[in-house]
Amino acid sequence: MNTTEWQTYLVTAESRSAGRTTPEVVGAALDGGVDVVQLRDKATSARERYETGLQLRELTADAGVPLLVNDRIDLAAAIDADGVHLGQSDLPVAVAREQLGEDAVVGVSASTAEQARAAEAAGADYLGVGAVYGTDSKDVSGDRDGIGTERVAAVADAVELPVIGIGGIDANNAAPVIEAGATGVAVLSAITAAEDPETAAAALRETVTE
Ligand SMILES: Cc1ncc(COP(=O)(O)OP(=O)(O)O)c(N)n1
Numbered sequence: 001m002n003t004t005e006w007q008t009y010l011v012t013a014e015s016r017s018a019g020r021t022t023p024e025v026v027g028a029a030l031d032g033g034v035d036v037v038q039l040r041d042k043a044t045s046a047r048e049r050y051e052t053g054l055q056l057r058e059l060t061a062d063a064g065v066p067l068l069v070n071d072r073i074d075l076a077a078a079i080d081a082d083g084v085h086l087g088q089s090d091l092p093v094a095v096a097r098e099q100l101g102e103d104a105v106v107g108v109s110a111s112t113a114e115q116a117r118a119a120e121a122a123g124a125d126y127l128g129v130g131a132v133y134g135t136d137s138k139d140v141s142g143d144r145d146g147i148g149t150e151r152v153a154a155v156a157d158a159v160e161l162p163v164i165g166i167g168g169i170d171a172n173n174a175a176p177v178i179e180a181g182a183t184g185v186a187v188l189s190a191i192t193a194a195e196d197p198e199t200a201a202a203a204l205r206e207t208v209t210e
Pocket residue numbers: 009011038040070071085086087088090107108109127128129130138164166186
């Protein structure tokens with residue numbers, strides 16, 4: 001799978017979806033043109049995430065869009081996802097490859113050049129770099145205002161891997177993230193909490209592809 005082509009990346013959160021279900025939001029975001037979807041519903045049980053994951057698998061397969069799972073390699077295998085996104089405290093890339101196969105997409109979070117080089121050496125397919133700006137969607141201890149676009153540039157310069165910026169990004173502030181060297185942006189609330197997720201996804205796409 002060519003992760004360099006991923007420009008707009010949706011991360012799910014039913015708790016931040018204005019009363020809509022994750023499949024409803026994902027369906028609208030796919031209509032708006034997101035390139036990849038990550039199932040990350042931390043507030044729900046494993047069983048609920050599995051049921052949601054099966055629905056997302058069908059929706060994304062119909063749209064020809066890859067589906068990844070946050071953190072859980074077992075859940076990714078259970079719903080036949082295309083891969084996983086692993087944080088610094090999650091299982092290693094090699095374990096994901098062993099469990100999901102060589103063709104699985106494995107993304108890794110990196111907020112420094114050192115973490116980025118280590119992830120590249122471990123065989124990651126892309127990096128999630130953030131939080132770029134301040135975000136209410138996740139408790140990012142330390143950098144409450146975000147790491148900024150200069151750090152995105154430093155990480156992008158340190159590796160050959162595609163870099164996906166994440167954290168506090170929307171259609172209004174995505175352009176500097178791309179200008180800093182990111183190949184794409186991942187958003188949560190900019191789409192999930194939007195009044196119209198389809199329009200929000202389309203607006204993000206327009207900004208990033210301009
Ligand atoms: C695209 C993308 N980038 C970074 C993250 C953050 O992952 P992680 O560090 O594992 O933190 P949690 O999402 O698990 O809180 C991501 N999910 N997606």
